[in-house]
Amino acid sequence: MSATTTPRPAAKDRPAVRTRPSALASVGGQNLSLIGALAAVLALFGILNDNYLSVSNMQVIAEAATITGLLAVVQTVVIICGGLDISVGSQAGVASVVSAMAFTSTGANPFAGMAAAIAVGLLIGTLNGLVIVYGRVNPTIATLAGLAAYKGLAQLLSDGRAQGYVLNDDIFVFLGRGKIAGLPVMVWILILTALAAHLLLKYTDIGRNLYAIGGNDTAARLAGININKYLIAVYALIGTVAAVAGILLTARTGSGQPTSGSEGLELKAITAAALGGAALKGGKGGIGGTLLAVALLGCLENGLTVQGINAFWQNVAQGTLLVVAVVIQQRRNGERAVGLPG
Numbered sequence: 001m002s003a004t005t006t007p008r009p010a011a012k013d014r015p016a017v018r019t020r021p022s023a024l025a026s027v028g029g030q031n032l033s034l035i036g037a038l039a040a041v042l043a044l045f046g047i048l049n050d051n052y053l054s055v056s057n058m059q060v061i062a063e064a065a066t067i068t069g070l071l072a073v074v075q076t077v078v079i080i081c082g083g084l085d086i087s088v089g090s091q092a093g094v095a096s097v098v099s100a101m102a103f104t105s106t107g108a109n110p111f112a113g114m115a116a117a118i119a120v121g122l123l124i125g126t127l128n129g130l131v132i133v134y135g136r137v138n139p140t141i142a143t144l145a146g147l148a149a150y151k152g153l154a155q156l157l158s159d160g161r162a163q164g165y166v167l168n169d170d171i172f173v174f175l176g177r178g179k180i181a182g183l184p185v186m187v188w189i190l191i192l193t194a195l196a197a198h199l200l201l202k203y204t205d206i207g208r209n210l211y212a213i214g215g216n217d218t219a220a221r222l223a224g225i226n227i228n229k230y231l232i233a234v235y236a237l238i239g240t241v242a243a244v245a246g247i248l249l250t251a252r253t254g255s256g257q258p259t260s261g262s263e264g265l266e267l268k269a270i271t272a273a274a275l276g277g278a279a280l281k282g283g284k285g286g287i288g289g290t291l292l293a294v295a296l297l298g299c300l301e302n303g304l305t306v307q308g309i310n311a312f313w314q315n316v317a318q319g320t321l322l323v324v325a326v327v328i329q330q331r332r333n334g335e336r337a338v339g340l341p342g
Contacts, residue, residue, distance in 0.1 A: 082282030095246025100256025125239015176251030214282025
C-alpha cells in the first residue's frame with residue numbers, strides 16, 4: 001500500500017508566523033527621525049566650530065538641558081493623560097525664589113530651602129489640578145492663568161530681583177556643579193526622574209490607566225478609573241518636579257530667579273514632549289522620545305549660541321519645531337486639515 005501524504009494548506013490558509021520585532025522597529029520611527037535630526041545638528045555645528053563636539057561643551061549642553069528635561073518629562077506624563085500645563089516655567093520660578101529665600105531666612109539651611117520649595121510646588125500643582133477637575137476649567141485655560149499668576153507671585157515675593165546667594169553652601173554647589181562618575185549631578189537627577197516616569201508609564205497599572213484616560217476618558221470612566229484622582233495626582237506631580245527644577249535653577253545660578261532663568265521653559269517643555277511623540281490629544285507618548293527631543297533642542301540652542309546667532313532666533317526655531325511636530329502628528333493620525341474637504 002502506498003504511503004499517503006497530508007496535503008499542505010494553501011498559503012492563504014497558513015497561520016501567520018510571528019516574527020520578532022527588529023531593533024529598528026523597537027526604537028520607533030519617531031525616535032529614529034529624532035536620532036537622525038540630532039546627528040545632523042551635531043555634524044553641522046561640529047563642522048562649523050571645532051570646539052562644539054568637545055567634552056566640555058557637551059557637558060555644558062547637558063547641564064543647560066537638564067531643567068528643560070525635567071519639565072518635559074512631566075509634561076509628557078500630563079499630555080499622555082489628556083492634559084497640558086503651560087505654567088511649569090512659572091512654577092519653577094516660584095520654587096527657585098522660595099528655595100533661596102527660605103535658605104537665607106533659616107540661617108543658610110539648604111534642606112529647609114529645598115523642603116519649602118517642594119512644599120510650594122506640591123501646593124501649586126495640586127491647586128492646578130483642583131481648579132481643572134472641580135472648577136471644570138479647560139487645562140489650557142487654567143494653566144495659562146497659572147502662567148501669569150505664578151509669574152506675578154514670584155515677582156511679588158522677590159520684588160522682581162534675584163534673591164539670596166547659595167554658592168557658599170556645599171549642598172547647593174554639589175547640586176549645581178558637582179559630578180558623580182564623571183556626569184554632572186543635575187544630569188543624574190534627570191536620568192533618575194526620566195527612568196522613574198518610564199517605569200511608571202510602561203510597567204504599572206497607573207501608567208496604563210493614564211494612557212487609557214488620554215485615549216478615551218469616557219471608556220476609562222466606564223472601566224472604573226477614578227479620572228479626577230488621577231488628574232489631581234498628575235498635576236501635583238508636575239508641581240513637585242517643577243519645584244525640583246527650580247531648586248536646580250537656584251543651585252546653577254547661585255540665587256533665586258523669579259523670571260530670568262525660568263521664562264520660556266514651558267514652551268521648551270511642550271515642544272520637547274510634542275517632538276518626542278506625545279500626542280497633544282492624549283493617549284500616546286513616551287519618555288525616550290522626549291529625552292531625544294530635549295537633546296535635540298539643547299544641541300540646537302547651543303550651536304546657535306556658539307555661532308553667535310541672535311538669541312531671538314532660538315525662539316523662532318522652537319516655535320517652528322512645535323508646529324512641525326503637530327503637523328506630523330496630524331498627518332500620521334490621518335486627520336484632515338481644518339476647513340478643507342475630507
